[in-house]
Amino acid sequence: MFCKKIIYVWVLFTCCLAHTQTVNEVFQKVxxxxxxxxxxQYKSSYALYKDFxxxxxxxxxxxxxxxxxDNEVYSKVGETEILNAKTVYLKISHPEKALQISDPVPNYAGDFDIKPLLELCKIEKFVDRKTYWEIRLVAKSYSNLPYSKIIVQITKGFLIQKQTFYYSTVANFSKDYRSPDPHYPRLEIIHTNYNRNPVNASIFNSKTYFTTSAKKEILLAERLKKYEIIDQRVSNK
Structure with missing residues (x-):
């Protein structure tokens, strides 16, 4: 239900950068x-609740x-894998049996351009909890963000340990369309096991997922052979 939407949701901690110099410094160091x-590398858990x-x-x-x-990034949420390497961006949806190939996304690893989002939310509260900082972000009334409030916990090592998103849009939790069960959900994301250990280089190698023949045909790896190929690379147009 919500897996597609949460693929990008972890970057929203940068959606506001204002209020006080202390908050500025924390976000910049993050x-x-x-x-x-x-x-x-780190692990994450995502949990969706019906209400706040x-x-x-x-x-x-x-x-x-x-x-x-090299700031190449691989992530997996549920049954969706994403790779942003130097030469390619891949999104693999196992439920849909599809592999999307695009041009790489610049600055994907963390240098986010937050300016377009500065007008969409404000920092309501900034609290030092001794072992972490807690920052409460509130969406402005005219923004089109799907959240009314976001609470972020940041460790004293400037890493995100928890994000809580309070939806401002209704979700129907009923499996029977004749009996709707509308609620304003809450999504909690917890990040753990942070470390700087090197990861197997093959994870970031596009040849782990596909190769290109002499005739420029895309040949998928064995585990992906039956998947649909969606090639959106501008360089191939």
């Missing part, structure tokens, strides 16, 4: 941690994030 030319105060998890996913010293 961005530097994720864009350092060093390996980085619900205790029961409705859907959950596991995720992993790998980055190498």
């Amino acid at each position: 961005a530097r941690q994720y864009s350092l030319a060093k390996p980085l 105060d619900s205790k029961k998890i409705e859907e959950s996913y596991k995720g992993i994030y790998y980055k190498n010293a």
